[in-house]
C-alpha cells in the first residue's frame with residue numbers, strides 16, 4: 315500500500331482512488347465537475363446543515379463523495395451484480411444483518427443497508443480509529459485476494475468492509491460503517507442529514 319493512500323485524519327484530507335468521483339463542499343476539498351448541476355448552497359456550507367446532492371448523472375459503480383458535518387459521505391450506485399453478491403459475504407461479516415442499531419437509521423436496517431437498493435449512502439470514516447477507507451471496486455485484486463468482490467479497504471490497519479459498509483470478521487474495526495440520516499427529495503436528489511422513510 316502506497317503511503318499516498320494513507321489518510322491524514324488530522325488534516326481531514328480524504329483521498330479517493332482514481333475510480334472515484336468526487337463532488338465535495340467545504341474548505342479543503344476538491345470539487346470535480348462531475349455533477350454539473352450540483353453546487354454547494356450557502357446552507358450547505360454551514361457545518362451541520364443538510365446537503366442536497368443531485369445523483370441524476372451518477373453511474374453504476376461510481377462513488378460520489380460529499381461533505382456533511384465535516385465528514386465525507388459516500389454515495390455509490392450499485393449494480394445488480396453487486397447487490398446479488400452481497401448475501402455471499404454473510405458468514406464472513408461481524409454484523410451481516412445490521413443488528414447494531416447505532417450504525418444506521420431504521421429505514422436502512424435491511425439487507426442492502428439503504429433506502430433504494432441500488433443507492434448506498436455511507437459515512438466514509440472507519441469505525442476503528444477514524445481513517446477514511448478507500449473505495450476498492452475491483453474483483454480479486456492482488457493485494458486484497460481472489461475472493462475480494464469489491465468493497466472498502468482501510469489503509470490504516472487493514473479493516474475491510476463490503477459494498478454495503480458491513481465490516482468483515484477478523485479486522486480491527488468493530489462495527490459496520492455508519493449510514494447517515496438521509497432522504498430523497500425526488501428520484502434524483504438526496505438530502506443528507508434529514509431522515510427519510512423506507513422505499
Ligand code: FES
Pocket residue numbers: 440441442443444445468469470471472473486487
Ligand atoms: S482506522 Fe481503519 S482500520 Fe484502523
